Amino acid sequence: MPVTELNHYLLVAKNLEKTKNFYQKVLGLKLSSERPDFGFPGYWLKAGNNICVHLASQAPNRIRDQFLLKKHKKGANGSGTVDHIAFLAKKPEEVRKRIQKHKVQMHYRSFPESRLFQIFLRDPDDVTIELNFLGEVIDPAKWSGKGSASAVTLSKSNGKRTSAARQN
Amino acid sequence: MALERIDHYLLQTTDLAATRDWYVQTLGMREGPHPDFKFPVVWLYLGDKDVLHLSGGGRNVSENRKRYLGQESQAESGSGVIDHIAFYGTGLRQMIERLERLGVPFQQRMVDDQGLYQLFFKDPVNDVKIELSYANAEAKAAGIRPGLTASQLQG
DSSP states (O other), X not given: OOEEEEEEEEEEESSHHHHHHHHHHTSOOEEOSOOOOOSSOEEEEEETTEEEEEEEEOSOXXXXXXXXXXXXXXXXXXXXXXXXXXXXXXXXXXXXXXXXXTTOOEEEEEEGGGTEEEEEEEOXXXXXXXXXXXXXXXXXXXXXXXXXXXXXXXXOOTTSXXXXXXXX | XXXXXXXXXXXXXSOHHHHHHHHHHHHOOEEEOOOOOSSOEEEEEETTEEEEEEEEOTTOOOHHHHHHHOOSOOOOSGGGGEXXXXXXXXXXXXXXXXXXXXXXXXXXXXXXXXXXXXXXXXXXXXXXXXXEEXXXXXXXXXXXXXXXXXXGSOO
């Protein structure tokens, strides 16, 4: 079964620090030290051993918008602050075929150094779904043009801020 | 006492069937059993776990649904259609004490035939509704009673 389990949600918070405090103090989630430098502020929070809440901030940030593939305006409220819901998945080729068969547009992103491949798509109500294929090293060039749209990658050079760039 | 994992999310949609079909066809989820809430729901599973709950949304949601779950928004697209996100954990009594101590208003619900005891409250900064699910047995053992059970709703 290619999509295997629910993994996390990402919330673009009105007030990042207050939201982090809520998840820590009220829900008792633990702050994870594993969050990479995405080039925009945020936190990962764990329930048990599972990182299940990702936080970003509504403060304007171009890299965040590029990375999340959409613009987030200040002032979003309620579940409108949820950017996406993420699942773990296996067998990316199989999943791609299934998505193409149903003519759903997707974006994808490869993190070869982290052995991670991601697919993004929108459900009929326009909710963003993220699929994470752990352990998969995929050459993004081989995926271009097959019903999938462009994706974004993050690059870092010494002493510079992280920047976002088109991957294909 | 701890939350262990993210459990499910609930989407409110103006087209239950189309949304169900999309998740089944595109993501390979499977429609499976759900409790009788006296309002239309679809539960979608990955393996043996229900991960996505669907209910009616938009302007015309049923009164039973409003009584049990409320309605966070009448949004018909985008992540505003997410009604709540649920976690599963243990330590119901401690969580209730914590919420009371921190002054977080919450509601209690019980899904009798699933053996689940639920707390609902808002992330006060962003107004996102959070559900915490616990085993009913914990509530029974601690003598904790809900404000409303699913079986009290009129069919």
